[in-house]
Amino acid sequence: MKRFYKLLFGLFFTLIMLHCFLPEKPYIHESKIHGDGLFAGKNYKKGDIIYKDLFPYKGKDDILFNPVGWEKFNRYILKEGRYINHCLRNKNVNIISKDYKSFPLIASRDIQKHEELFGNYDEINKKFPFIAPSLPNYAKC
Numbered sequence: 001m002k003r004f005y006k007l008l009f010g011l012f013f014t015l016i017m018l019h020c021f022l023p024e025k026p027y028i029h030e031s032k033i034h035g036d037g038l039f040a041g042k043n044y045k046k047g048d049i050i051y052k053d054l055f056p057y058k059g060k061d062d063i064l065f066n067p068v069g070w071e072k073f074n075r076y077i078l079k080e081g082r083y084i085n086h087c088l089r090n091k092n093v094n095i096i097s098k099d100y101k102s103f104p105l106i107a108s109r110d111i112q113k114h115e116e117l118f119g120n121y122d123e124i125n126k127k128f129p130f131i132a133p134s135l136p137n138y139a140k141c
Contacts, residue, residue, distance in 0.1 A: 026050060026117060028083050033139045037116045038083040044107040050117070051105040054081045054095060063100045068130045081105070086134045087118030087141045095124055095131075103128070 024042035031037030044050060055064060058076040074082070084093065084105075092115070094108040111117070118141070125133040 024113075026080055028080065031083075031085055031116055033085045033087065033116070033118070033141055035085075036083050037085045037118075038080050040111045040113055040115050040117060043113050044111040046107055046109050048107045049104050050093060050107060051078060051081070052102070054078050054103045054105050061101060064103070064130050065100045065128065066130060073130065084117050084119050086121040086138050088120060088122070088134070088138075090141055091118050091120040091123070093117045093119050095119070095128065097128070100128075 026038050026041050028036050029039050040050075055076040056078055058064060064076070068076075092107060092109050092111050094106050095103050096106055097103045121132065121134040121138075124131050
């Protein structure tokens with residue numbers, strides 16, 4: 001029986017250590033809104049930069065503004081960026097750009113660890129036409 005408790009304690013201790021030292025990056029997980037979503041790996045304050053550039057795979061001096069094809073868009077976007085779901089009313093992230101070369105993903109309000117990251121595709125599309133707006137069948141969260 002002592003051996004069982006030692007094993008149980010060791011497992012518990014290992015799990016705590018893993019939790020403490022795992023990277024605090026956003027992660028992909030099943031979404032309640034649609035398919036998989038992107039979730040916060042740590043707490044963010046309003047204005048915190050979540051990703052320095054959502055489109056790191058395009059040329060450094062390439063300007064993104066006009067619509068681009070789906071294939072090119074998927075080649076440019078950060079893998080995790082593909083999992084930011086649309087939310088009409090409860091968005092918590094936004095994309096900004098001053099030069100249309102770099103597109104930081106910013107917390108638009110305080111975000112709790114493990115909270116899903118949502119953008120309002122329609123608002124983002126108005127600023128950046130190469131990002132598609134929402135479709136009529138998208139969830140109205």
